[in-house]
Amino acid sequence: MGLLECCEHLFGTSNLYQVLGVEKEASEAEIRRGYYKVSLQVHPDRVPDNEQATEKFQVLGKVYAVLSDKEQRAVYDEQGIVDEESDTLRQDRSWDEYWRLLFPKITVDDIKAFETKYKGSEEEAADVRKSYMDHKGNMDRIMVSVLCCTYEDEPRIREIIEKAIAAGELPAFDAFTNESEKKKAARKRQARQKSREQKMDSFLTDLEAKYCKKGGKGRAEKK
Incomplete structure (x- = not known):
């Protein structure tokens, strides 16, 4: 690719x-x-x-x-x-x-x-508005492109966009204003699945670091 x-x-x-x-x-x-x-x-x-x-x-x-x-x-x-x-x-x-x-x-x-300072800042809001324009209101793409963003942040990201639309700062793209509940739910499920996979990967890595290294050391000592 x-x-x-x-x-x-x-x-x-x-x-x-x-x-x-x-x-x-x-x-x-x-x-x-x-x-x-x-x-x-x-x-x-x-x-x-x-x-x-x-x-x-x-x-x-x-x-x-x-x-x-x-x-x-x-x-x-x-x-x-x-x-x-x-x-x-x-x-x-x-x-x-x-x-x-x-x-x-x-x-x-x-x-x-950086993440702590960025979230909730005007810089983040400006980036969200730009992403909204770049992706014509497609929330799937907006959620991927916005910095430091997880699925838990979506309500906050949507609020930033909705306020900007209400203030006349952004156009009301149909992809955003008329997004189906089915699509929203699918995005949430996918994000949660990725989150679970990440936690599992981290858990397995921790186990490997905790036990496999000890086992290797023990075998070395036995020799």
């Missing part, structure tokens, strides 16, 4: 700028900040042992690598394609190391602090 297809699958859009939450005319600094913000949401330190989060993190690294390279960005802007064979997107690249080179001083506490 190519980069654009991966973006569509994981973030609900094949538009690289939308993946990072920036405009096409964004400066290098704005693209870097967009990458920083979105990647914090799925950083391995924040969401450990989660296959989809890891995949998203890797794809975000590739998106930033393309948009931060002048030649690659120019090709994408003009033709809407990326060079999958370029050194920029080579398969053996460590995207975690790449991230650490860009943001070497970021700690787990910094990531948690």
